Amino acid sequence: MTTDSSLAPTETPATGEQPLTSVGVLGARGRMGVEVCTAVNAAEDLELVAMVDDGDWLFNVADAGAQVVVDFTRPDVVMDNIRFCIDQNIHCVVGTTGFDDQKLATIAGWLEPKPDVGVLIAPNFGIGAVLLMRFAQEAARFFPSVEIVELHHPGKVDAPSGTAARTARLVASARRAAGLPPGPDATREADSLPGARGADVEGVPVHSIRLTGLVAHEEVLLGAAGETLTLRHDSFDRASFMPGVLLAVRQISGRPGLTVGIESLLGL
Ligand SMILES: NC(=O)C1=CN([C@@H]2O[C@H](COP(=O)(O)OP(=O)(O)OC[C@H]3O[C@@H](n4cnc5c(N)ncnc54)[C@H](O)[C@@H]3O)[C@@H](O)[C@H]2O)C=CC1
Numbered sequence: 001m002t003t004d005s006s007l008a009p010t011e012t013p014a015t016g017e018q019p020l021t022s023v024g025v026l027g028a029r030g031r032m033g034v035e036v037c038t039a040v041n042a043a044e045d046l047e048l049v050a051m052v053d054d055g056d057w058l059f060n061v062a063d064a065g066a067q068v069v070v071d072f073t074r075p076d077v078v079m080d081n082i083r084f085c086i087d088q089n090i091h092c093v094v095g096t097t098g099f100d101d102q103k104l105a106t107i108a109g110w111l112e113p114k115p116d117v118g119v120l121i122a123p124n125f126g127i128g129a130v131l132l133m134r135f136a137q138e139a140a141r142f143f144p145s146v147e148i149v150e151l152h153h154p155g156k157v158d159a160p161s162g163t164a165a166r167t168a169r170l171v172a173s174a175r176r177a178a179g180l181p182p183g184p185d186a187t188r189e190a191d192s193l194p195g196a197r198g199a200d201v202e203g204v205p206v207h208s209i210r211l212t213g214l215v216a217h218e219e220v221l222l223g224a225a226g227e228t229l230t231l232r233h234d235s236f237d238r239a240s241f242m243p244g245v246l247l248a249v250r251q252i253s254g255r256p257g258l259t260v261g262i263e264s265l266l267g268l
């Protein structure tokens with residue numbers, strides 16, 4: 001195991017005499033699951049011991065002795081998977097989206113009697129996306145207008161994206177802390193078609209685009225008198241998420257309890 005936060009996906013820390021960390025992947029046949037299995041297989045300090053997808057026996061991960069489970073499944077099944085892992089004393093690294101405060105509180109409750117088990121839930125493992133969220137949070141109080149556009153492949157099951165929802169919440173919270181209204185400074189009252197101004201996440205409009213050819217992209221547009229600032233992140237390939245996923249897999253056993261986002265792992 002390493003605490004090295006170096007993020008090159010192909011870089012494998014020297015293992016010496018250290019035992020391998022056993023990893024199980026849930027959603028192993030999905031777009032992200034396939035990529036995670038490849039990344040774990042390529043890491044010399046990790047061992048892929050179980051690949052589970054819909055219809056497979058979930059106990060496979062426990063039977064195979066997984067110490068860490070990585071979940072990239074669906075918002076409607078992920079809570080059951082996390083509950084199972086906690087019950088089995090297996091650490092959990094979760095990329096699946098769809099978490100609100102209530103679900104996070106439920107997981108924290110499940111973890112109470114299990115002080116050694118770690119669950120990390122990150123709406124985005126891409127380093128650039130994490131930085132985009134941080135930059136948006138920093139910029140929010142300087143601009144009266146802020147809107148978010150997220151753009152994804154058409155197979156995505158949820159909208160808005162978990163990343164966009166979290167970005168909006170972080171922006172709204174930064175604005176509240178500065179004594180500002182959540183934004184935007186434009187009205188929705190004259191909209192002739194419902195939805196024309198996007199979804200409202202804590203007062204921040206979020207617009208979702210689904211387009212063949214895209215992978216995962218987000219823009220935060222901020223406006224003030226006579227100027228705009230556009231922050232944009234693009235994941236052109238799912239490989240972009242793997243350094244963050246592997247970092248979390250390597251660190252989770254040293255981080256018991258619930259962690260949201262990989263910011264703290266990156267020293268942010
Ligand atoms: N946090 C991050 O950085 C990222 C998060 N995601 C999120 O990850 C999730 C999965 O995304 P994709 O891989 O694109 O979806 P996908 O639809 O390609 O894959 C999901 C897989 O989960 C499987 N599955 C469904 N129910 C299951 C169950 N009960 N047990 C085990 N496997 C089950 C499906 O059969 C499928 O193979 C989504 O919520 C997405 O938003 C995606 C990319 C990056």
Ligand SMILES: O=C(O)C1=N[C@H](C(=O)O)C[C@H](O)C1
Pocket residue numbers: 097123124125152156157160161162163164215216217
């Ligand atoms: O489904 C995806 O593809 C992605 N999902 C995550 C999200 O909803 O934010 C992360 C990234 O945007 C890719």
